[in-house]
Amino acid sequence: MPxxxxxxVAIVTGAGSGIxxxxxxxxxxxxxxxxAADWNGQTGSQTAQGIHAAGGRALFTxxxxxxxxxxxxxxELTMREFGRLDVLVNNAAVQILGKLADTSEHDWDRIHSVNLKGVFLCTKYAIPAMIASGGGSIVNMAxxxxFVGDPDLAAYCAAxxxxxxxxxxTALGYGPAGIRVNCICPGDVDTPMVREYFDKDPHPDRLRQEIYGKYALRRIATPREIAEAALYLASDASAFVTATSLVVDGGLTSKCY
Ligand SMILES: NC(=O)c1ccc[n+]([C@@H]2O[C@H](COP(=O)([O-])OP(=O)(O)OC[C@H]3O[C@@H](n4cnc5c(N)ncnc54)[C@H](O)[C@@H]3O)[C@@H](O)[C@H]2O)c1
Incomplete structure (x- = not known):
């Protein structure tokens, strides 16, 4: 029985797609x-409806x-509707390609406002609700x-x-209040974000195979495999794990040659 x-009660941001x-x-x-929180009303509400249809409890915001x-x-909606908050998954993000000198100030600000300030804001306002609920777990999708660079994703790497x-x-600040904070560091995951990256290349299939070949496991992750890591960090199975970065990258970043 799962x-x-x-x-x-769990908030998942960027719940309309992918991870x-x-x-x-x-x-x-x-x-x-x-x-299920997303700025895309159509996909976000589809996620909540799908959970309902499968017999679960979900609402979209x-x-x-x-x-x-x-x-x-x-x-406020979470506390009003469900009365508590135990888990926050800060997952929403955007990706804009660009080497540093080609990155506009607008794109830099956009990436940072969603990918970094978004994590700050959701965490800031979740913390009092989690403390009122007796503690909780925050999982950030890094x-x-x-921690390694991609020359074509300068602003994304920085965020x-x-x-x-x-x-x-955050983990050090709120551990004493019973809140654990961890992040997940995925390698490539087969989601719309990565498909878009492949599809921008003149030879998407060739690029895909080239990238798969860099992985010890010779493939990229499925969204479900990253969700399983988030489940571990969200659940009591990781009760003594905080302030950690869980790398889920099929061996990619251990490779030197
Ligand atoms: N896909 C990968 O290979 C990969 C690798 C490493 C890390 N990640 C990270 O995993 C997370 C999810 O990525 P994904 O590949 O599933 O992306 P995705 O593009 O498939 O989904 C992202 C979701 O976030 C939503 N979103 C974007 N900006 C938002 C905002 N301001 N407010 C609310 N919702 C917003 C989008 O509408 C979308 O539903 C991101 O943090 C991403 O950086 C992804």
């Missing part, structure tokens, strides 16, 4: 009530994680690009490095 999140969708669905199957008022409203550092600072 019940690793029985009686827990966020897989995480919301898996958490619901494990017994959690889900607040149209939330832009970079907007403080919207984030406050998301937390990336291997928070993800910020997420890893913010994870540690």
């Amino acid at each position: 019940d690793r999140l029985k009686d827990k 966020g969708k897989a995480t919301a669905e898996l958490f619901a199957r494990e017994g959690a009530s889900i607040v 149209a939330t832009d994680v970079s907007n403080a008022a919207a984030v406050r409203a998301m937390i 990336s291997i690009l928070g 993800k490095g910020g997420v890893i550092a913010l994870t540690k600072a």
